[in-house]
Amino acid sequence: MIKTILLKNRPEGKPTTSNFELVKEDIELTISEGELLLETAYVSVDPYLRGRMSDAKSYIPSFELNKPIQSGVIAKVIASKNENFETGDFVLGMLPWKTKQVATGEGLMKIDGSKAPLSAYLGILGMTGLTAYLGLNQIGKPVAGETLVVSGAAGAVGSVVGQIGKILGLTVIGIAGTDEKIDLLKTKFGFDAGINYNTSKDIRADIAKAAPNGVDIYFDNVGGPISDAVLFNINRFARMIICGAISVYNAKELPKSISVQPFLIKNSALMQGFIVSNYEDKFTEAMNQLSGWLDEGKLTYTETIVEGFDNIPTAFINLFEGKNKGKMIVKI
Ligand SMILES: NC(=O)c1ccc[n+]([C@@H]2O[C@H](COP(=O)([O-])OP(=O)(O)OC[C@H]3O[C@@H](n4cnc5c(N)ncnc54)[C@H](OP(=O)(O)O)[C@@H]3O)[C@@H](O)[C@H]2O)c1
DSSP: OEEEEEEOSOOSSSOOGGGEEEEEEOOOOOOOTTOEEEEEEEEEOOTTHHHHHSOSOOSSOOOOTTSBOEEEEEEEEEEEOSTTOOTTOEEEEEEESBSEEEEOSTTOEEEOTTTSOGGGGGTTTSHHHHHHHHIIIIIIOOOTTOEEEEESTTBHHHHHHHHHHHHTTOEEEEEESSHHHHHHHHHTSOOSEEEETTTOSOHHHHHHHHOTTOEEEEEESSOHHHHHHHHTTEEEEEEEEEOOOGGGTTOSSOOOOOOOHHHHHHHTOEEEEOOGGGGGGGHHHHHHHHHHHHHTTSOOOOEEEEEOGGGHHHHHHHGGGTOOSBEEEEEO
């Protein structure tokens, strides 16, 4: 039996399981010349998928209603009539949420499970690791001795940004949603300080206390009031890397934010959004550096692994509840 998850209707506000439909089909898949048969092993759930579930125009097309949702998937080749792939290979690609499927091989990359656990290719050695490395270096242009603040710090991107910051000689402060996550930032990922935004009475003051020399680089994963509080603490020539805005992805109305212009003018500061694919020409260099640091033990990572194909929608929804530490992945 083959299972598929479709987008049944577009979420309004926070997604719920009623936005998705699980379809079961009793069919036998066969492959033609040039094709391969894939069995899904791991599925990545990511906050950006929320944007694709709406019909607003963006940098990537919306998902169509009653069609399978797609994300980063690791699959095992279980039959192949394509000379580039053998039975038993594992591949990574943007694939539909299906337990089994036929593919042409186009857009699929073979991955080596002996170099790193397969799931790492969805996180630290995949899209979120590249986002952390390239956003911080290309826009943040870090200089040893500077102070970096990271929001969404205990997540897939944030936890890697902070560690790279430490490797590059920065003072690193993380903002996250629970005391357990703050503890993880300091004990596992080497952050210098952490702020729990859910218990802080005054985030602006807590950032000032944790960063007595001011903030030179802000890696923003969340947007909203947390990012407003950082603005009050930026230094002259600060760089703000706008990677994500999860705090407003489910907003039904335009969020009210403070005016950033006076902060940028007064501090000659830079605020720049980006999409990791802007830096596709630097993926190989970034990947070599990330895997090198991983091999040397300078980088580490955490995953939250949810088991079972049927639980993909819940794992996705739980990103908005902060239920993950590090990369949220579904193991099939
Ligand atoms: N620009 C790009 O190319 C690119 C690429 C990848 C990811 N991103 C963006 O980067 C951000 C992080 O992605 P990720 O994959 O690493 O996800 P993630 O951080 O692993 O997971 C999402 C986290 O966001 C936090 N969160 C949820 N609601 C929040 C709210 N209202 N306010 C503050 N924090 C909230 C939760 O942690 P807490 O417990 O701390 O709240 C949750 O664990 C996302 O915004 C994503 O869209 C951008």
